[in-house]
Structure formats: structure tokens, C-alpha cells
Amino acid sequence: MDEMGIQEAREFLEQNPDINSIDLMIGDINGVIRGKRIPRDSLLKAYEEGICLPASLFALDINGNTIEETGLGLDQGEADRLCYPVAGTLSRTPWQDRPCGQVLMSMYENNQAPFIYDPRHVLQRVLDRFAELKLTPVVAVETEFYVVDRERDELQQLQPPVSPVTGKRDAQCQVYSLSDLDDHCDFIEAIHEAAQAQRLPVDTAIAECAPGQFEINLKHRSNAMQACDEAVLLKRLIKGVAARHQMDATFMAKPYNQEAGSGTHIHVSLLDEQGNNVFKGETDDPLGSNILKHAIAGTLALMPESMVVFAPNANSYRRFQPGFYVPMSQTWGADNRTVAVRIPGGSDEARRLEHRVAGADANPYLLMASILAGIHYGITQRLTPPAPVVGNGYASHPPSLPSSWIQALEQWQRNELLPEYLGREFCRVYHANRYGERLLFMRHVSPQEFDWYLRSV
Incomplete structure (x- = not known):
């Protein structure tokens, strides 16, 4: 009690x-x-x-x-x-x-x-490992999403909502556009007001690079469990507010064929018992301390094992396509948005890593647990990362992560490191759940298959 x-x-x-x-x-x-x-x-x-x-x-x-x-x-x-x-x-x-x-x-x-199958307890299992090291993860969650019209188009496809300002349907969007935020200001303001009523630490709102796509950021927390609770509550809040504005909000990883997918970015730093950021470098090195480098190396090492958490369903893998700014290889770099693990710029006191692989459809608790497991593994094993990427990581590093649902599930069965953190019995159940859903999904014949194969084969 x-x-x-x-x-x-x-x-x-x-x-x-x-x-x-x-x-x-x-x-x-x-x-x-x-x-x-x-x-x-x-x-x-x-x-x-x-x-x-x-x-x-x-x-x-x-x-x-x-x-x-x-x-x-x-x-x-x-x-x-x-x-x-x-x-x-x-x-x-x-x-x-x-x-x-x-x-x-x-x-x-x-x-x-x-x-042990409750994702909150899976995350707590990993957080307990950090407590043993007398380190506290400080995390922030950034999630992208789309708002879409409740009516489909003439081809029964999703379509962006009509702008409350212009009365026209959104056809294009420019990233960081204030005009797009203005068009949906009532919706964005309603999110902030509801978040304030629920004590959710909503920070910034950003118009992303597709019509009807936004990103809402939560402020960093020194309690990773609380941060994930708030991410779950914010997702429900956004869907509820969108419904009040006669729209649907979706956290599908890839709702449109020709538009960018939606991701979840996780920022992490670590505090010692005195409240010092152990990722802070001894010099002005923008890549931070040796502990940060160990953390990066561990995160990269566990990335393939974690892929079915980062991309849990069939639609998740539509997002991993060239040209849509989604990391597809184990890369890192300083202030570089073409890599999987980015070290943002800014003051050394705020030195952190940003994990950029997961989709908006990932379970926040399992996503956080997997990322922190990699950080813990890298620190305790004192791993060394490869050279940081300079320039376009998409061009210099071919895809190396599992790029399909079945590949990620097969990798999950071969996993050796991640089950030690998440629990082997949980990992067994997670695989059975995801594999079972895949079998059900594969039984359905899509309209695309009729268009391509009905008369041609």
C-alpha cells in the first residue's frame, strides 16, 4: 500500500x-x-x-x-x-x-x-544497474507525429488536414516553419494547455518536414521512468486534443509513402552522486569525456540487437529508406544529424548523446531500457567507439542495421547481451508476441498486390 x-x-x-x-x-x-x-x-x-x-x-x-x-x-x-x-x-x-x-x-x-513482462519493470531492471554504479540517467524524449484528416481521399488514402487559417488542405511543409505552426496554433495551444493541466513538462513544438507533421519535446528529467510515463501520457493527450479538433493524430512510423516518417529521439546524459555530468569533457573537446565515448560505443554495439524494439511492427520498416533522413547504420558524430548517435552542440555542462534510430511507434519504456542497456554495457566494458562521422553519414556508411521485420526478429533470437539487461524470459515473450503479430500480418493480401500481380502473373 x-x-x-x-x-x-x-x-x-x-x-x-x-x-x-x-x-x-x-x-x-x-x-x-x-x-x-x-x-x-x-x-x-x-x-x-x-x-x-x-x-x-x-x-x-x-x-x-x-x-x-x-x-x-x-x-x-x-x-x-x-x-x-x-x-x-x-x-x-x-x-x-x-x-x-x-x-x-x-x-x-x-x-x-x-x-516481469510489464515494460515499466523491464526499464526498472536496467535503472537498477545504474544505481549500482551510483550514476543517474538524465533523459529527454522527443516524438514526431502526424495529424491527418478523418476523411480519406478518393483513393482511400490518408490526407493532411485542412488548414483552419487558409481553408485549404496542407500540400507542403517547411521544417521549422512558423507559418505552419500558425495555421494550427489552436491545436498546438490546446496541447500546451492540456499538458499544463496534467503537469507534463512540454517544451517546444516544431513543424517538421511534411504536411501535418509536428514534433513535441518534453523537458529533460533525472527520473527516466517518469520521463517515459510522461511520454506515454503525452501521446494520449495529443490524440485526445486532435480528436477535439476533428483530426486524428497518428504515431505510425510511416503513414505516407512519399513523406518522411516519424521518429522518437532520446537524449541521455549521466550524473554522478555529486550531480556532475560525467559526459562533460576535461577540455573543450566537443565529443566529451572518455565515459561518453564508452557510452557511445556500447549504444552502437547493442543497436542491432535492439532493432525490433526501435522498429516493432511491419510499418516501422517503411521508415528506413534512403533519402528520408533516418539512420540505417551504426554511426555517431558531433552535431551531425546524418548519424545514429549524435552529440549535440552547446555547453559542455549539457553534454549528452542523442539516439536517433527509433520510430514514433516504439514503446517508450522498452526503447529507454534498450538505449540505457547499451550505455551501461559500454561504460562497464570500457568500449571504444569507431571514428566519428564527419559530413554525410548516409553517403559514407552503407546500411548495416536489420532493415526488415523478419531480420530484426531473427537477430533478436540470436541476441546475447540485451537479454542480460531486459531479462531472458521477457525477451522470449517479446519475440513470441512480435513474431505472432507478423504471422497474422503476412496472411493479409494488400491492395498493392492486386495492382501489381492480379493480371500480370
């Missing part, structure tokens, strides 16, 4: 007498929010006793099908586990028509031990 959490719930109910229902939310392996809606009178009981949800929640594919090969479904009799609210995540949902609240949950065994 979390006394601080119970007090948080009591204060929330007192301060929000108009709220009649609360969504109890838990993210599955895909990062999809699932859970229950309860009346306000049941909130304190949820904090005190937990709520029951089936363990098979972590066997679900993107469509909610139970992948039985995980062993979490019928093999366990669809047994329940206990879920408890996550302190600090209880808030109103200001985009909904009726007064409503929400809170994140995490799953535990009936003896209160962490349920």
Missing part, C-alpha cells in the same frame, strides 16, 4: 468534486493503453488493494489478439495479476467532454513482486 499515493488520490477527489469516473491505464508491450474505467468512489480502493487485470494483457498484439505462444494466455488459464496506480500520474483529462480523470498503472504478481 502506497501511503503517498493514497494521499494523492484523496486530494485529487477533494479538488475535483465534478469528476465521476477515472480511467485506470496500463501500457502493453506495444505501448497501447489498456485498462478499466471506474467510478470515483472506487479510486481509493484501487490505490489500497489494486485492481485485477489478466496477465495476457502483455500477450496482446496491436489489434488486441492474444498471442498464445507467449504462454501468458490460456496456458495460465487467463489468470489475473494485481495492478496498482503509479504515483504522480493522476490527473484530469481536459480534452474530454465530461469531467474525467486518469492514472497510469503497473502490474505485479499476487505476492507484490514486479510482473
